[in-house]
Amino acid sequence: MKKAVATLLALSSFFVGFSQTNIPKSTWRAALQRGVYDLPFGLEINPKANGKYEVFVLNGSERLAMDEAYMVGDSLHIPMLIFDSDLVAKVSGNTLTGSWKKNRNGVWISVLPFKAQKGEVHLFAKTPAKTTKNVTGKYATYFYRAERKDSSFAVGILDQKGTKLSGTFLTPTGDYRYLAGDVVGDSLFMSCYDGSHAFLFRAAILPSGKIQGGLWSGISGYQPFIATLDEKAELPPPTALTYLKPGYESLDFSFPDTKGKLVSLKDERYKGKVVVLQLSGTWCPNCMDETRFMVPWYEKNAKRGVEIVGLMFERSPEIKISGPKIDFMGKRFGVPYPLLLAGTNDADAGKSLPALNKVAGYPTTIFIDKKGRVREIHTGFSGPGTGKYYDQFIEDFNALITKLLSE
Structure with missing residues (x-):
């Protein structure tokens, strides 16, 4: 009987595998559908x-690895x-048709329709005509926030080569990562998808040189924006x-790792060392960019007397819920330093560290000297998609660490 069952299971596995569609090595033009608009990006399978x-x-120059895909x-x-994100699509010849799904409270729901065409490599314009417009430069940008009836400021960095366009927008709490697209006539189009965020920019290039249009984000987000060429535009x-x-000059905390072990700056491991606190979250793409920098930097510099501690602010305060996400992130990026569950990423995040006025954004990086004093707090992260701003961040980071170590 056991042998017969084993044989049936083997045959079942054979036929399931045999019936599956096989996809050859290929490049695809993929797109999420925000209403009547495509939000395109590249896929390499x-x-x-x-x-x-x-x-x-594929977002412009970025080649972002997803987790192992399967049929x-x-x-x-x-x-x-x-x-907690998944693209699920039926394979039919040279097309993929399905949806972008996200997990909410343990339930997978469809977020946006998804489609892809094999062999296509363009984003917005398959054969864009030559244009007289060139939007390369730095822009003072204002995004209108209808819910607050005000605007937020950003610095746009655009680089146009022919009709191809790349760039990003820097904000006080991070950047829009790798945006890519086309200039078509007197309009520009850019997009990005990273598994968490989906951004679509559509705008007119006005005779004055200003850029005016809209940002479609995620499921239903929309913000009008206007950008003015300004080489002196800077963030605070x-x-x-x-x-x-x-009245404060140091931080005092005791947070658990994913196994429940409490970690404190008073632990022997941190005495007499320069410590970098990385306020982060597994839900935050900019935090992932910072972690990609931190891990190899720590491996190279730890012997100098520097420690890093990741303080994770998650959607749930429960270790049984957030712990596996933190462990997964640690494994994905090979994080060699402690990752602690510090709290939730809501308006009350600052309560976890009451010495701070607030936690304004993620990531936030806190630099602590050998005597345990907080010497600098840096909100946001200019990632590799920001070019020279990323290079400047690395230079400033290394200079500050060297200064603190020399004291």
Whole structure:
């Protein structure tokens, strides 16, 4: 009887595998659908063994690895588990048709329709005509926030080569990562998808040189914006948003790691060392960019007398819920330093660190000297998609660490 069951299971597995559609190594033009508009990005799909696939999302110069993709029947699942996100699409010849799904409270729901066409490589214009417009430069940008009846400021960095366009927008709490698109006539189009965020910019290039249009984000977000060429446009200092309240010069905390072990700056590991606190979250793409920088930096510099501690602010305060997400992030990026569950990423996040006036954004990086005193608090992160701003961040980071170590 056991032998017969084993044989049936083997045959079942054979036929399931046999019926699955196989996708060859290929590049696809993918798009999420926000109403009548496409939000395009590239996909690179490389087959592995046993119906598994290696998949990369292509956003301009970024080649972003997704988690291992797999077939279920005739549908391809492309997960980004760290963001509770999944592209699920039926494979039919050279097309993929399905949806972008997100997990909410343990339930997978459809977020936006998704489609992809094999062999296509364009984003917005398949064969864009030459244009007389060139939007390369730095822009003072204002995004209107209807819910607050005000606007937020950003610095736009655009680079146009022919009709191809790349760039990003820097805000006081982070950047819009890798945006890519086209200039078509007197209009520009850019987009980005990273498993968590989906951004679509559509705008007119006005005769005055200003750029005016809209930002479509996620499921239903929309913000009008206007950008003016201004090479002197700058954000407020990143050290001005979060600071110690009067009367404080240090931080005192005790937070658990994912196994429940409490970690404190008073622990022997941190005595007499320069410590960098990384206020982060597994839901935050900018935090992932900072972690990609922090991990190799720490591995190279820890022996100098520097420690890093990740303080994770998650959607749930429960270790049984947030712990696996933190562990997954740690494994994905090979994080060698402690990651602690510090609180939730809501309006009350600052209560976890009462010496701070507030937690204004993620990531926030706190630099502590050998005597345990907070010396600088830096809100936001200018990631690799920001070019020279990323280079400047690295230079400033290293200079500050060297200064603190020399004291």
